Amino acid sequence: MSQGAREDVLWFWHHAQIAVKAARQNLEIDPSTASNRAYYAAFYAVSALFASEGRTYTRHSAVEAAVHRDLVNTGRWTQSLGAAYRELHSLRMAVDYDVSTFPPAEKAQEAVQQAEMILEAVRASCPQLG
Numbered sequence: 001m002s003q004g005a006r007e008d009v010l011w012f013w014h015h016a017q018i019a020v021k022a023a024r025q026n027l028e029i030d031p032s033t034a035s036n037r038a039y040y041a042a043f044y045a046v047s048a049l050f051a052s053e054g055r056t057y058t059r060h061s062a063v064e065a066a067v068h069r070d071l072v073n074t075g076r077w078t079q080s081l082g083a084a085y086r087e088l089h090s091l092r093m094a095v096d097y098d099v100s101t102f103p104p105a106e107k108a109q110e111a112v113q114q115a116e117m118i119l120e121a122v123r124a125s126c127p128q129l130g
Contacts, residue, residue, distance in 0.1 A: 005051060005052075005054060006128075008048075008051040008056065009048050009051045009052045009126070009128070009129075010048075012044045012045070012047040012048035012051055013044070013045065013048040013122075013126075013129050015040075015044040016040075016041050016042075016043075016044035016045035016047075016048060016119060016122075017041075017119075019037045019038075019040040019041035019044060019115075020037070020038070020041035020112070020115050020116060020119060022037040023035075023036075023037035023038040023041055023108075023111070023112045023115060024112055026108075027105065027108055027109060027112060028105070031102070031103045031104065031105050031107065031108035032095040032101075032102060032103060032108075034108040034109075034111065034112060035088075035091050035092060035095050035103050035107070035108045035111045036092050036095055036096060038088055038091075038092075038108070038111035038112045038114065038115040039088040039089060039091065039092035039111070039115070040092075041115040041116075041118075041119060042084075042085055042088050042114070042115045042118040042119070043060065043063060043089075045115075045118055045119045045122040046063055046066075046067055046071075046085065046118065046122060047063060048122060048126065048129065049122045049125055049126055050063070050066060050070075052126050052128070060089065064085060064086065064089050067082055067085045067086075068082050068086075076125070077121060081117065081118060081121055084114035084117060084118060085114075085118060087111075087114065088111055088114055088115060088118075091103065091107070091111055
């Protein structure tokens with residue numbers, strides 16, 4: 001892996017960790033923000049995994065498609081991890097773009113747990129992340 005690619009991986013992973021921390025911190029303050037940050041934690045983590053394999057994407061929909069095509073459908077990830085990613089993406093879209101969506105605290109808590117599962121799966125696939 002080139003130095004530039006390694007820097008991309010570490011950048012994405014760093015931002016995944018910041019986002020999951022922010023998601024946890026916002027659970028009691030604002031479930032919408034917690035849900036948004038949970039999605040971004042997963043998005044950045046998956047982006048780190050793909051970057052470690054020499055692939056980057058510019059659209060969120062492309063990352064979600066790659067999760068299912070390259071991770072779930074190949075058996076690298078379970079169906080439940082793929083479903084968790086899809087749910088996080090859907091929830092983020094709702095809380096960011098539908099002004100009438102206010103997730104309950106329990107839904108935001110579930111989103112944070114899903115993000116943490118995805119970060120663990122990425123860490124297991126990329127030992128260089130520590």
